[in-house]
Amino acid sequence: MAKLPTCRWGIITTGLISSWFVADLVLPRPDAKAHHIIQAIGASSLRKSQAFADTHLKDTPHHKPALYGSYAEVCADASVDCVYIGSPHGVHARDCLAAIAAGKNVLCEKAFAINASEARSVFDAARRAGVYVAEAMWLRHRPLVADLRKLLYEEKVIGDVFRATSDFQMYVDMKNAPATSRYRDLELGAGSLLDIGIYPLTWALLMLDSKLPGDGNGEGEGEGETPRIMAAQSFVEGIEVTTSIVLHYASSGRQGVVTSTTERKKGASQIVATIDGTDGFVEVEGGAPSHPKSFTVYPKWTGDEKPQGKRYDYESAQQGFIYEADNTALDLAAGRKESAVMPWSETIRVMEIMDEVRRQGGCVYPRERV
CATH class of the missing domain: 3.40.50.720 (NAD(P)-binding Rossmann-like Domain)
Structure with missing residues (x-):
């Protein structure tokens, strides 16, 4: 030591x-x-x-x-x-x-x-x-993510990636939450997007970008591409509670579907992200998109029965x-x-994407009105 x-x-x-x-x-x-x-x-x-x-x-x-x-x-x-x-x-x-x-x-x-x-x-x-x-952003530092990106973009285990999806859901009793709660106080950044939606957004960027800082895998290391964004948001008592985003990568045609909500309780274990490729697909399992525990790589699903896949387990005493x-x-x-x-450029890229999501969805924080 x-x-x-x-x-x-x-x-x-x-x-x-x-x-x-x-x-x-x-x-x-x-x-x-x-x-x-x-x-x-x-x-x-x-x-x-x-x-x-x-x-x-x-x-x-x-x-x-x-x-x-x-x-x-x-x-x-x-x-x-x-x-x-x-x-x-x-x-x-x-x-x-x-x-x-x-x-x-x-x-x-x-x-x-x-x-x-x-x-x-x-x-x-x-x-x-x-x-x-x-x-x-602890998700980006996980060995699970680095290993999965290597399989996708260096070994191309599912062919060419063309789509990724991720959803983060939890329940917050917004109507009865105190005004000082971070879930309700707009000065604290209340809303699903910045709190939990950033995780499924990160999954989409991690799985659809062939180039990312720090990985050196696949087609090379560099800054990710900023996709075209189409977004909608819903509100309860002025607080954004549900966000849906479609990402479209002009260079490759890849698409991401990203959703978050504080209006629905999630199960104890779930598929937290999926990645589709021309020769197969991947399901990431865990308690939430912020807590992935394993992923399974499947060949292309062509028959009636779900094909057998290869599971990669990352259970650990630490959360991550x-x-x-x-x-x-x-x-x-x-x-x-x-x-x-x-790096700073990547944080800025993600913040700019979320700024555009909020612009389209209508979520504005008080200090932004000044």
Whole structure:
């Protein structure tokens, strides 16, 4: 472990996503690529920080993090190498800019910001400060995704990819949710698209783009193509609750069908994405598009019965945050300022696509009306 790069993390906010991130980092593993230390925890009160540590770090007595009652104290802690931001996406830009102003490296949860303009302002600040900033889209860092892209675009196991679909569904009782809930507060970026729709959108981009940063597979490494977008959105009491998107790639004719809703409860296990090719198809299985656990490659379905497929299983003790944490630690050790997997240009591309979806669908956040 002494030979591995070490990253001392400062955790901002103590909600569910931060608890998942920390839980992954403290689990022991024989194939570790980096040494992770929870150096500091910051919340809106010291009581919340203490409760978080008592709950999620009780089995890691070898290191006690500094506990703070504000985010600013985490950013000011000289022992923190990188700040992990797990706040609602409506305040991501604010929290990123505060960390950057303090000279900290940043790994910020998705969606990276409310819109592409906010994301650009963060990256501009990071460039001026000379610090590392990356969007924590953990799906892109998973070995499952890298292996699947290799099969699709290097080995071409299903021929030429021509379509991908993904749907994320969950139920939120919007009418009875408090006005301060992140599911209802438009200042926090309420709506299905930025919260959960970004995952099926990411699946479509991952499966339909032959070129993506950081993979080097298939037809080469580079920036993804921005597809033509056709979108519709529905609302409950002014909050976007359902989004449907069709993506069309002019260069290849590939199509993606992306949907998200907070109006329907999902099952415990489901097919979270499908990829269709000229010689077969792939089904990705998991609890949700954010939590893929396996995929199955099938030959072309020509008869009445579903053909036999080959399953690739990626069950792990960790949920999957460890991969983005490892890559961040490796990036920092190498002196990089951007993620090789999710560089700034890719975050901007995704934000621009979601901006266009919202433009067509009619979802506007209050600060965008100014």
